[in-house]
Amino acid sequence: MILRLIRFLVHALMAVMPKRLFKNSLSCKEVAYLLATEENWQDQRLKKLRIHLLLCEACDNYAQQLKSIKSGSQKLASLNLSKEQLQRVAEHKNKIKNIYLNRN
């Protein structure tokens, strides 16, 4: 609630202040790219990113969405093969070994 109020006040203030005062801050578009790629977060940009996220609800939600996608993706990482699949892999592996060991 307090965060929302602060965000509202900052946005209201930004709307009436000259744009040149914010020329060094990151836009939502830049923040979105930085968050998605997770690369090259140099110190200076990281500070700007944190400030932007604190003040911008849209980017904060965007960041949460990406976090959820990341954690959901990690649940897709594990794959345990069944007994039958392991048997199948073992047989196929022997077949491959026979091909390349007998060829050479």
Add this chain to the structure above:
Amino acid sequence: MNLSSSEFISQVKQRDHKAIEYLIESYHEALFKGALKLKLSEDQAEEVVQATWAVFFEKVDNFKEKSHIRTYLFGILYNKIKETWRSNKKYTYEYSDSEIEQLFNSEQGFSKVPQSPEAWVKHQEFVQVLDKLLQQLPENQRLAFTLKEIEQETTEDICKILGITVTNLGVLIYRAKNKLRIELEKAFEEKR
């Protein structure tokens, strides 16, 4: 045996039986799993893994050791998987740049405020929905996302596997994540 050593690689190039056996023993199951994770059937997985070994042994003499042998092997596997996807015609839509441009207004702010994902995460079908949406991404985005977020490969290895630059990878990941979150918003809007 050290799989990344020059000595091991030259043994493989000389078709040393022990080295070949060790290599196949080390990676065959991982290759099969890699294919299954990208939603190939068991038959298709066997086919692409067999084709991967065939290409590997055909081209290993040209292997320059700029990457780990595993990266080289998986690079071949993912190319074979892409060929299979193309023949399956499984992915359904291409994601255009204009769709991303529309996310932002002329002030570079979001045109539409992204939803809080609280509802997605609480939903028991979240991971299944995500998995389904992932399969619908264009092949390069899907591979880049899978390698980065699911297989957690390094940026350097992904670029070598896909034969792209770091910038290109960033663009693919950015597009993939945006497409996924847009589609997740739609999916969970419908489930409300």
